[in-house]
Amino acid sequence: MQQIFDFKALVKYRDRAAQRLGTVTPVLEELTDRLLDRLDDTTSRFSTALDFGGRGVLAPMLKARGISVDSADFSALLAAKAGGTPLPLPGPADFKLTQARYDLIVAPLSLHGLDDLPGALIQFRRALKPEGLLLASLPVLGTLHELRLNLLETEETLTGKVSPRISPFPELRDCAGLLQRAGFTHPVADIEELEFLYANPLALLHELRDAGEGNALCARSRAIPPRALFPAALAAMPRKEGRMVARLRMAVLTGWAS
Template sequence: MEQIFDFDAVRRHRDRAAPRIAHLAPVLSDLAERVLDRLDDTSRRFTTALDFGGRGAIAPALRQRGMSVDSADISALMAARAGGTPLLIESEDFRLEPQRYDLVVAHLSLHWFTDLPGALIQLRRALKPEGLLLASLPALGTLQDLRTALLEAEESLTGGVSPRVSPFPELSDCAGLLQRAGFSLPVADVEEIELLYANPLALLHDLRDAGETNALRARRKTFVPAALFPAALGQMPQRDGRIIARLRMAVLTGWAS
């Protein structure tokens, strides 16, 4: 399979983000609660959980619900800050212990893996029979205005374009991905979230501080014109003088057999 993402770059981005992630805690916690609310829809009691890439927003909430939690991340620094027992993921082969957990929560962390179906299969294998996967990831439409603005500004300034925002899956494909990975009762729905920024550059800073900067293998690795990002951000939609960044967060649930 052709590698879309630079795994080492994703790790470096998350390492650099780890010391700065605390200032994003209110946003990350709000997004996490939107996902964890799905736990209230089941009467199943969970005791052993895996927080996969939760950046400090998942493990504490699961521990408050009485669970023992391991926190896995491809960044050792991020895993150490996540709130559970740290577990380092060193490659796209996760090497998770089979049938260890009755709950796996992968919150906004799977979209940097080239083999998304393979990642879901590995998480299913880490679940005990009748265990639950609860996952979230950006769906198509996320940061679409930023993607378009960057492409148009770069073409205008340089005469060419390079990818700067990751590809995201269609919401309609997400339940199918769970089914392909062997989950039963797969469900995918979406949370539509708007974030408003009075300072347009703060959007880029938040993406950096969340470890979400460009890690596409096809990205341009040379310096870009200084005018690129101001020009692109100036084209973003606004409301009451603030730019709008849209997140379409797909929330996936599936049960291990």
């Protein structure tokens, strides 16, 4: 399998985020609320849950529903601060999850840095009890599309070459198929489209950093970028009401273990 993401860099960014999450907590809470709305669409009752990468927001919400929570993260620091029983994960290939332990697994925007997404979904299915529910969200194609293009065009203008700075995202139409391939029943993938407005365009980059969303691509440039790169790319972003617009296309995935 082709290696797209640098796992050590991903962990490093998430370790740093453990000290900065307070600045992005309101955004994470809104996005997690939208994900957990799907729990209200089912009559099932859940008692044991795995919080996969919830960054201190998800576990308290699940516990408020009377659910016992294990908080898993590749960053031991984030796992310890997540709010559930800490469960540091050893690596991306094998999460070492106990089979048939949980009746609910929730993964809020925490899967898009994995090379083997189908393999991760299979591990989740095995960790679920029969009739258990997987609820996950991830950015899909179209997320930060304008920023991706602006960075490529600006860097080429400034240096004559380009390097990837935003992760590749799957297409929405592929997400339900991934669940089905992993053995989930009644797979559903729908879309939430959100716009974020910034008076200070650099605040977008600061929020991505504080959430642990640094550039962990293996093919990323290690060179210091030109000083003009980010200001020029952000200046070309779309505007609304005098503010810069950044778009998130968030797929919400639900699937049941048989």
